[in-house]
Amino acid sequence: MDFQLSDDQRALRTGMRELLAGRFGRDRMRAALDGGGGGGVGGELWRELGAAGLFALRLPETAGGVGLGLPESVLVFDEVGRCLLPGPLIATQLAAGAEKGAAEGAAVVALAEAGRPVGHLAAADALLVLDGDSARVLSGGALRRLAGEAEPVRSLDPGTPLWRVGDLSAYEGEPLPDGARLRREGALLAAAEQLGSAARSLEAAVQHAGQREQFGAPIGSFQAVKHLCAGMLVRAETARTAVYAAAVTADPVEIAGAKLLADEAAVGNARDCLQVHGGMGFTWEADVHLHLKRAWLRAGQWLTAADAEEALAADLG
Template identity: 75%
Template sequence: MDFQLSDDQRALRAGMRELLTGRFGRERMRAALDAGVAVDRGMWGELGAAGFFALRLPEADGGVGLGLPESVLLFEEAGRVLLPGPLAATHLAAGAVGAVGAVKGAADGGAVVAVLDEGRPVAHLEAADALISLGPVRPGGVARVLEGDALRELVRTARPVRSLDPLTPLHRVTAGVEDGAPLPGATPLRLEGALLAAAEQLGSAARTTEMAVQHAREREQFGSPIGAFQAVKHLCAQMLVRAEVARTAVYAAAVTADPAEIAGAKLLADEAAVHNARDCLQVHGGMGFTWEADVHLHLKRAWLRAGEWLRAAEAEEALAVDLCRVHACDAGDP
């Protein structure tokens, strides 16, 4: 079996990179930071027009008709540029629950969909046109959609929470969503969301590796580029290894959609994003954590994203259960 990207997949990834570089480059990202605009409706509409949210909808329903591997490629590019907003929730809503009320507009970028997960802070709640509540982590769980007056009341009673990431506003929700429209399949939604978050983490890990290498080539000490020193070489090499191991896991999980592989991919991608950002800071020295640099923004987003959809403890538990099952099968137990 050939796991190399096809020409069409490479073209899809290159097209999204070109779009994001042109429409959400560093200047626009910095402008969003200065203005405190976490969800740019104009950019959201452009993503919808480019098929970002409708990628996996059938062509007969106005979608692109592609699969989870292609979605992972797009989300990897979004992670590279730190594109803000509830991307995974809106992408999933377009395909999974697109027939429900306001969520019908998710496919073309006309609606912003946030996610509520087990009482954790909700990202981008004030900008949301609809909210998906995933419920407890258990097989057969039921997700719910909240919108309209019920969502506005929820937003009114929510409490702002200080966020690590300046482009990810958070709110603590205290009211329940039992009256929301029920949706079967909370577990598949959670797993796919975890994989898409892992793809964003992968993009961030790859980008911080590039940033570290570029700085190591340009910054000089004692008359030589700092990249000539062995300690810096080792940091950059370790960053590359982490990113490529995570890439292998994320791409494989996108092909198999196996829950255990998704859990492993999320663990590896979270580790790569967080540790690569830390090592990139180390290469940059003290300037890396100044407001003018972008490195600290990758670290803050990586910390925050590591707690979304599938946290480390949950992923480890899923892997442990799968290993026990495999071991029992190998031993001949029922």
Template identity: 70%
Template structure:
């Protein structure tokens, strides 16, 4: 399968990278981390104007009319810069929740019983169960109890009481929503894994010990090479799942992307040595976000179970 990007796809990715570099550079990211995360409404609106949330809506509905592969490219860029906020839920809610497509509304999601990201700042809440329902943000904000988050860029809350749904959304399938959410989260993990690799290589080239760059040491070379391999394996899996939309391939992509993001961040810490663990370095922020994302939409246990069932079904069917 050829995963070479078209000229339009490269332009789309380049445009999003330039937008994020100008509006969410390192200083802005560090300020957000020190402020406890949350959504920058101005940037959210700019993302909406750029078509980030409405990318897959038909042009007749005010969207861009592109597909899941293009969405993956944008979420990969968001993952590179650790862009905070419930990007995935808002993207999935575009065209269904008023204002989500334009970036005027922030939408988060309640799934299972874990903490909810950005619940206190959301305008609307998708509730996933046997069906998809919608809850108004003002009714959930008042009952949001802050939970300590491992990721300083992601504010977590627990609802103090059960979320009251105001509207059923039969046009949304919970199964489709979960797998698309998992794939877009995997794309964010892919972007983070790639950034960790680039950061490690850059540091290895510039940092010197014993009069030479530490990148000349075999142990450091091996770490960087392994990081690149993990990233490219995850990239192939994520891009393939974006093309096919297959749940099993999505599960495999999420597993590989989670592993790449977490292990690459850890190896990047090793390349940086003791300074990588300090607050002043950005490396630990990628590791903390990777830990948090790995439990979102599709956990490792759920993905492994899905893959095991698929393999078992293939064995029972026997050879062709």
């Protein structure tokens, strides 16, 4: 059986990388963070992503979508994770068939999970509410009431503003079928973002190790730094294998394993990248700490490590 990417899949991945590099390169990312407001969610960039088919990627062509599948979405969100693109892109894609304007990038759908802060609430036109295995879309007056009662909280990630909300069960919305599937797919796409972040941290570490010199030699020539970079590569490629396999099978247990490995790769690689950079990696001017903070936050969304471990343990039993 051949598990190599097809020519169309490679073209999709390349096209998304070029689009993001041109529309959300490092300069724009930094300008968005320095300007506050959570990285500039919505607006022109969101509509450009909609026009490129990001949110309608998995909608059938008969409904105006692109008609692709979960593996293609994983490739796209892998690229999203590399560039620290802010915003609830996963929730918007998953709700594209239920919320008017979401498929075209004219509406932002944020994720709301019971008992957890909501990211990008101020920019949201709707919420994808997940409570156990149930799901619904909250918009209109119900969303305005919820937002009016929400309290902003300090966020670990400067690109993801957070709000503490009340009991989500008090707000009615449009029910969505198969909430358990939406949670699984969201977890897999979050794992793909973590995978992209892990790969970018590895690249940054290798680049810095080749340029930074100590004692008259690049630090990449030192055994300890070589071991750090090698460990990062193993983490990233192990996670990549699990994420890509789960995208093909859509098996709940494989998705749990993929999310667990991808979270570990993103957090572990960012930490080791910080180690390679030394003290400068913690400064605001460096991007390394941004990947670490985003990875920490993303690890607590859709499917936590504890829930993933429970799923894997239950399968063994």
